[in-house]
Amino acid sequence: MCLAVPGKVIEIKDTVGIVDFNGVKREVRLDLVDVKIGDYVIVHTGFAIEKMDEKDALESLDIWKELLKAEEDY
């Protein structure tokens, strides 16, 4: 039931958005998140359950990279 890959919001009409998952577009309800066009979201059973700021996503990637780097050095 869980899609691991986030999709990009490309259209919003009230509580419904169109989300692009690498070219596959799907209608997604946005009631559970505050998003704008261009945001990335995690989607579960047709609902966006979390917004991923690009900044957040990159930051978390950095944290992960650092973790891995630290583990390599250790």
Place this chain on the structure above:
Amino acid sequence: MDLYKNRSASDVLTKKISEISKSLGEVKLCHVCGTHEHVITHYGIRALLPENIQVISGPGCPVCVTTQGEIEAAVKIAEKGAIVTTYGDMIRVPSKHSLSDAKASGLDIRLVYSINDSINLALSNSDKKIVHFAIGFETTSPTTAVAVLNSPDNFYVISAHRIIPPAMDLLLSSGKINIAGFIDPGHVSTIIGTKPYEPISNKFKIPQVICGFEPNDILMGIYLLLKQIKEKRAEVENEYVRGVRKEGNPKAQKLMEKVFEPFDIRWRGFPSIPGSGLSLRKEFSNKDAYKEFNIEIEDIPEEKECSCPEVLRAEKIPRECPLFGNICTPQNPKGPCMVSREGACYISFKYEKSFR
């Protein structure tokens, strides 16, 4: 995002896991998420682990933990003339009167991808009662809350939602299995954040790591758990920072809180788990299918031959069930764990061919 799948990162992590494991005895880790079981089995992660490290699947499949009593209730509601909608695999779960038998006998039971599809069905069939059989953990229950608050009068819900932390508590309290650490579910945590797991770490002195859904997320999670075990720490760590905030999703939590209240409910394989079910609050009894159709959940004993209860309690792996792969297959499933794509038996049958 490549980093989470990348081979050389996997190699580093596998090496680290093997090094740290040398200083540890037998370690059994448990996850409680069907999607984690899928990632672990699909990528053959168990084969990468040293012999003394075991990862076992717990009650993480929402279809599997739903009881026969709830399935029978859904069938009875369809018999009373409602259109019953539910998510894919639920229909095929064998039961005294399974939903697929009920459908074959002419009752109106339909598959939906999202509860939103059921709302649309209610909007276009205003002369009919539409009942959504709502299963799932904290990831799914907020979507049901949205539906309860934003749906036409002819739309009702059978709430079979359950929450995960009380089941984790029960697994440890039972004392039957010796779990040394929990891989916490990624998208349940997206909603609830890190806090609800803390009492479990405190009470049982057990480490937990919230993990994402790529193979390296799992390897990193396992490594972080082993590191905690070695350092005798019992904390809740978050490996899946890109999908889980510490506070979770407050908007979703508020909606859940508004619509549902916890109650004690049985899970398949478990006795009644205190506070683990979510029923509709009184204010929303006009949306409650049990009330509208005057149906109660019956207590139906589980099939004796199927080992799903033990599999769900992390006491057995699928291959330890005598029916696995011969009498019970995805084409002819004897229990929900072989029906659901999130069920441990189905996943093992599909990906671990060499063991069949």
